[in-house]
Amino acid sequence: MNVQAVKTLPDAQTVTSVNHWTDTLFSFRVSRPKSLRFRSGEFVMIGLLKDDGKPLLRAYSIASPSWDEELEFYSIKVPNGPLTSRLQKIEEGDEIILRPKPVGTLVLDALLPGKRLWMICTGTGVAPFASLLRDPETYEAYDQVILAHTCRTKAELAYGAALAKALPDDPLIGELVGDKLHYYPTTTREPSANEGRISDHIRSGEVFEKLGLPQWNAAEDRIMICGSMALNKDIMSLCEAQGLTEGANSNPAEFVVEKAFVD
Ligand code: A2P
Numbered sequence: 001m002n003v004q005a006v007k008t009l010p011d012a013q014t015v016t017s018v019n020h021w022t023d024t025l026f027s028f029r030v031s032r033p034k035s036l037r038f039r040s041g042e043f044v045m046i047g048l049l050k051d052d053g054k055p056l057l058r059a060y061s062i063a064s065p066s067w068d069e070e071l072e073f074y075s076i077k078v079p080n081g082p083l084t085s086r087l088q089k090i091e092e093g094d095e096i097i098l099r100p101k102p103v104g105t106l107v108l109d110a111l112l113p114g115k116r117l118w119m120i121c122t123g124t125g126v127a128p129f130a131s132l133l134r135d136p137e138t139y140e141a142y143d144q145v146i147l148a149h150t151c152r153t154k155a156e157l158a159y160g161a162a163l164a165k166a167l168p169d170d171p172l173i174g175e176l177v178g179d180k181l182h183y184y185p186t187t188t189r190e191p192s193a194n195e196g197r198i199s200d201h202i203r204s205g206e207v208f209e210k211l212g213l214p215q216w217n218a219a220e221d222r223i224m225i226c227g228s229m230a231l232n233k234d235i236m237s238l239c240e241a242q243g244l245t246e247g248a249n250s251n252p253a254e255f256v257v258e259k260a261f262v263d
Helices: 123-132 136-141 155-169 198-204 206-211 229-241
Strands: 012-020 025-031 043-049 055-061 070-076 095-103 116-122 144-151 181-187 221-227 255-259
Touching: 025 155, 055 070, 055 095, 055 123, 070 123, 116 123, 116 198, 116 229, 123 144, 123 155, 123 221, 144 155, 144 198, 155 181, 181 198, 181 206, 198 206, 198 229, 221 229, 229 255
Parallel strands: 116 144, 116 221, 144 181, 221 255
Antiparallel strands: 012 025, 012 095, 025 070, 043 055, 043 095
16 A cells, blocks of 8 residues: 555544545545534545655545535546545545645535526536535425536446435435436437537537426526536536526525536
8 A cells, every 4th residue: 555644644534435436436435524514515625645745635525415424525536646646546544634624616505596406517526516415405495406417438427326316215315305306417428318518418408308497597597517627618608698697605696616626
């Protein structure tokens, strides 16, 4: 095991489990600092010690909900990536650094009240939504919640797909989820039920038709966006074309956006 222990640091947390979803994607859970309070959808800085003893940290969305006693993260394995090439080797019992200062705009507070909450993401951008989708407040605030996730292949969708499948039967929040949750996966480089980029499915109206939901309108629809810069830009302009405006913690509005961090 090549990962240097970080026990001497005050911000060390213990890895409790690791799940490798594909050759390039993995999730892991760590102990939660007692003092850490966060809102579902926020991110923190996590990392490992470099060989020179200095911390190497990156922003990671917390994928677990705010009520969970552990913290979950979902990560890509970037070939030769300074952090992820080492982070992907962590095992149960190892320690990572976690700075307990959560921030972020993909929070319910940054949106005005609405009827439907759309979560639009690519790749590991699903992580903050994995948090929000397990938070009872999400279902208390909205009549319908839509997770739209675009990946290249079906295998890359597995983390989000497993979550969406499990939620209606979840012993804690399954009843709240009920039939409010819609899952809309699309693949761009492998045939599937929904082929192509989510942005194109929104533009063509295919996603609305298939889900039986109306086109976005500023009175009812709230949109959260998390993916690459290109995805974020595309979806933001689709929001703006429908008269939706960007919100922030200090100024809630109709959509919010955040870059999926490690890429
Ligand atoms: P595509 O295969 O057409 O590039 P990546 O693996 O490169 O991080 O991309 C993740 C997913 O996001 C891929 O399916 C990719 O589609 C898709 N994607 C990339 N750019 C956009 C965009 N501007 N709008 C929607 N989806 C995008």
